[in-house]
Amino acid sequence: MTVTPEKTICVFCGSSFGKNASFTKAATELGNLLASKKYGLVYGGGTTGLMGIIAKTVASQDGYVHGIIPDALVTKERSDSVDEINKKIQTDVENHKGETPLDDSYGKTTIVTDMHTRKKMMGMEANGGFVAMPGGFGTLEEIMEVTTWSQLGIHKKPVVLFNVDGFYDEFIKFLDSAVEAGFISKNNSSILAVANTAEEVVEKLDNYVVPEGRFNLTWKNN
Template identity: 35%
Template sequence: MEVGSEMRQSRFKSICVFCGSSQGKKSSYQDSAIELGKELLTGETVGELKAVADMHQRKAEMARHSDAFIALPGGYGTLEELLEVITWAQLGIHDKPVGLLNVDGYYNSLLSFIDKAVEEGFISPSARQIIVSAPTPKELVKKLEEYVPCHERVASKSSWEMGQLGYSQTYDISR
């Protein structure tokens, strides 16, 4: 990444980008996606092809191999993947930054909803800090680089990893 006229090394080796399967109605969405690609790519070969059994394994693999997450404007699938990695951060499953590329205010309503949930006591103020948002790729990547987790952990990472290894827990919710 360029800073002034010098290049600096990113703290991220791999960033998982969630995006819509269509380009949307505004050209600014596509333009921002291209700009983000230029901001992230270093000229090295990126990505790999890995067969997985289902969507859950796909998301777990992407999360396991990523150092950060970015959501571009998108639909239900993008929102589902975004909320899952936010929830995992809240639970302490990971401490990776989660960014919203808020192109033309696309995510303003979602951010307002989250702020309302904080105001009403459904999300803690520290958990609100999990989400990093910016209107441009350059600003978002800078904020992600500077991100320091400050939310409380609910579950230990080791308990999550045991669950991923095939162990399961049963909870009695009938009380």
């Protein structure tokens, strides 16, 4: 039986494994920690690469996992084919509410129409914060968007960069350069916390302090 999560963490990561075995190891370690603390996982819905590793790790321990994936990416980021998925959908189109079993070993899956809906749903469910593991353009774009959301006062949730084996070292240097150049304030640079191990990720999530100096804007319908 799936445990009702104390809080749910959104993890952004690659649909590939990467060339370093430490990436897979880190995804497994983080998944184990989230499950042990009864934290839920919301993620991009893929079953390949690091996405699949962390989802399956949490789900295998009866942890809560919710994958959200656009229809167009199903064949790209899932190991099961469209035909297999269609066979698993037991309800008719009119009664179907978007959630399909797909593969129970990866938790539940919601198929949406576009990337914007995917990110909005992930952001709304992630009451415990956001984590970026190694990944490509999509991962970087996702973690930067939620960081910007915090800067704009849309949310106050933790945002953590999981710097596995120095994967994000050059990116962190770029952010430091942006601070030096006057494009990011020193206070706002603290929105994005950096962790080097799975244990540090959880510690940063649990003890996150919202930095001062963010924009105090009023947003509706967020």
